[in-house]
Amino acid sequence: MSRAKITARTIREMKARGERIVSVTAYDYPTARLVDEAGVDLILVGDSLAMVVLGYESTIPVTMAEMMHHVRAVVRAQPRALVIADLPFASFQASPEDAVRNSARFLKRGAEGVKLEGGRRVLPQIDAIVAADIPVLGHLGLTPQSVHAFGGYRVQARGRGPAEALLEDALALERAGVFAIVLEGIPRELGAEVTHALSIPTIGIGAGLECDGQVLVLHDLIGLSFGKPARFVRRYAEVGEAIRTAVTSFGEDVRAGRYPSAEETYAAAPDPTATPPTAAVPEAPEKSSCKS
Numbered sequence: 001m002s003r004a005k006i007t008a009r010t011i012r013e014m015k016a017r018g019e020r021i022v023s024v025t026a027y028d029y030p031t032a033r034l035v036d037e038a039g040v041d042l043i044l045v046g047d048s049l050a051m052v053v054l055g056y057e058s059t060i061p062v063t064m065a066e067m068m069h070h071v072r073a074v075v076r077a078q079p080r081a082l083v084i085a086d087l088p089f090a091s092f093q094a095s096p097e098d099a100v101r102n103s104a105r106f107l108k109r110g111a112e113g114v115k116l117e118g119g120r121r122v123l124p125q126i127d128a129i130v131a132a133d134i135p136v137l138g139h140l141g142l143t144p145q146s147v148h149a150f151g152g153y154r155v156q157a158r159g160r161g162p163a164e165a166l167l168e169d170a171l172a173l174e175r176a177g178v179f180a181i182v183l184e185g186i187p188r189e190l191g192a193e194v195t196h197a198l199s200i201p202t203i204g205i206g207a208g209l210e211c212d213g214q215v216l217v218l219h220d221l222i223g224l225s226f227g228k229p230a231r232f233v234r235r236y237a238e239v240g241e242a243i244r245t246a247v248t249s250f251g252e253d254v255r256a257g258r259y260p261s262a263e264e265t266y267a268a269a270p271d272p273t274a275t276p277p278t279a280a281v282p283e284a285p286e287k288s289s290c291k292s
């Protein structure tokens, strides 16, 4: 039985039903198909693709053109999960007009909503996108596009003052009409406080167990990323190691002349001018030693 398509409204209503939201990133067709078959609720085409699959040092350099290329690939998998595209750095900060124009470019390529980083300072952008009937996912806490302002990837809002400011941001985003908020890299207690204060869901990444859902970068979760994983990452597979082992074996087989085998090789069509083989004379059956 095929289950109903998940929309932004479904995600919002999951909180009231007490259902935890499962989200991962995907950046291409095969991973979008696989995570959807695994039953995730929300696929995020995150700007983390800058570092995870494009090899940039941070998320700052990734462009709208690069993001749209990956959004189109994910959408071709026709996921049941909600597909949200991440507005990259400099695609929305300058003006609400930029924010709406770039959100619309994602929707024209099949995304079903957008995510953008920031609190009250990007409210004009959020208001404008919501007014254009585009579902918005908020993102507060350790927002990676602010890495230079933060002076590195550091846990945010540890003290009471910044924690209260983050809570005010979350309440302002809810009033503006976002359907959910990603909370990244904040203390567990604050994740819980924000989650209890809002009627829309929170989706945590390094924000503790009390959030209404959890999101991870797929490549971290499956062991296909490099470097020391963050504290909150749990690895469920070692796909990087599996790739290395498989390709090493292929290389060994090629170098040793073990690949391809006869079964992995095509034969030429039989030569129609060749003389047909003489019909084989069937051998006389062996006499049975059994006496009937």
Ligand code: KIV
Binding pocket: 025, 044, 045, 046, 047, 048, 049, 086, 182, 184, 205, 215, 216, 217
């Ligand atoms: O870009 C991304 O993948 C994200 C998630 C980690 C929340 O923003």
